[in-house]
Amino acid sequence: xxxxxxxxxxxxxxxxxxxxxxxxxxxxxxxxxxxxxxxxxxxxxxxxxxxxxxxxxxxxxxxxxxxxxxxxxxxxxxxxxxxxxxxxxxxxxxxxxxxxxxxxxxxxxxxxxxxxxxxxxxxxxxxxxxxxxxxxxxxxxxxxxxxxxxxxxxxxxxxxxxxxxxxxxxxxxxxxxxxxxxxxxxxxxxxxxxxxxxxxxxxxxxxxxxxxxxxxxxxxxxxxxxxxxxxxxxxxxxxxxxxxxxxxxxxxxxxxxxxxxxxxxxxxxxxxxxxx
Ligand SMILES: N[C@@H](CCC(=O)N[C@@H](CS)C(=O)NCC(=O)O)C(=O)O
Numbered sequence: 001x002x003x004x005x006x007x008x009x010x011x012x013x014x015x016x017x018x019x020x021x022x023x024x025x026x027x028x029x030x031x032x033x034x035x036x037x038x039x040x041x042x043x044x045x046x047x048x049x050x051x052x053x054x055x056x057x058x059x060x061x062x063x064x065x066x067x068x069x070x071x072x073x074x075x076x077x078x079x080x081x082x083x084x085x086x087x088x089x090x091x092x093x094x095x096x097x098x099x100x101x102x103x104x105x106x107x108x109x110x111x112x113x114x115x116x117x118x119x120x121x122x123x124x125x126x127x128x129x130x131x132x133x134x135x136x137x138x139x140x141x142x143x144x145x146x147x148x149x150x151x152x153x154x155x156x157x158x159x160x161x162x163x164x165x166x167x168x169x170x171x172x173x174x175x176x177x178x179x180x181x182x183x184x185x186x187x188x189x190x191x192x193x194x195x196x197x198x199x200x201x202x203x204x205x206x207x208x209x210x211x212x213x214x215x216x217x218x219x220x221x222x223x224x225x226x227x228x229x230x231x232x233x234x235x236x237x238x239x240x241x242x243x244x245x246x247x248x249x250x251x252x253x254x255x256x257x258x259x260x261x262x263x264x265x266x267x268x269x270x271x272x273x274x275x276x
Pocket of ligand 1: 050052256
């Protein structure tokens with residue numbers, strides 16, 4: 001593991017590391033914010049999953065999360081959104097291939113050679129972080145848009161692994177919206193039954209653990225009616241008796257300006273679960 005950058009921030013450190021990711025078969029960057037408390041105690045870790053076109057940089061430069069992570073004593077780890085590099089399959093569109101891993105383990109060629117983002121974010125990265133840093137084994141997960149979908153499915157697929165989950169403007173039903181249909185067809189194939197294990201609106205029906213879900217959604221989000229459809233998760237959660245809070249905010253769009261406006265409340269939500 002090689003440290004690429006190391007910067008003082010709110011009394012802690014904003015670092016970026018590069019390492020060989022075995023599950024992806026390529027080198028990967030991830031960001032880690034270490035709050036001041038991490039120098040004297042094993043802090044819990046909150047995993048942030050970013051959206052389409054992002055790298056590990058978008059969240060750490062735009063969300064303003066470090067101030068709240070320092071206040072609550074939580075580490076935040078933010079990985080890149082897909083495998084990258086020479087020999088990794090790609091597509092010219094922004095919503096497939098590099099920058100668009102959708103946090104699934106692909107089964108279809110050419111994607112299956114490297115696109116195993118679910119194994120990376122749920123297994124390899126937490127194991128690496130918990131070996132490499134003096135952190136606790138308490139974990140939370142959150143994300144934005146494609147990364148909101150990633151956070152929801154990762155928590156739902158791994159009961160007991162996360163103490164808290166939340167999302168900003170998530171894709172909640174990838175099997176029923178254009179971004180998701182395109183990605184799941186490419187990565188998992190045409191059989192829609194195989195998609196259900198990667199769709200939060202399907203997973204809540206059989207979830208063994210009813211981890212409460214917090215979602216914030218801007219009402220002026222350009223992708224709300226076509227790609228995000230929080231109503232589909234509300235219907236599924238109501239049918240399953242799964243606890244869900246969706247807060248809709250007038251005037252906010254899909255951007256990091258929206259995330260920055262509510263990131264403090266999300267970190268407080270996670271800290272309540274992680275530090276008890
Ligand atoms: N059409 C847009 C779609 C991509 C997009 O809106 N990405 C969101 C996540 S779904 C994002 O976080 N972009 C990076 C940023 O705002 O820093 C684009 O290509 O820029």
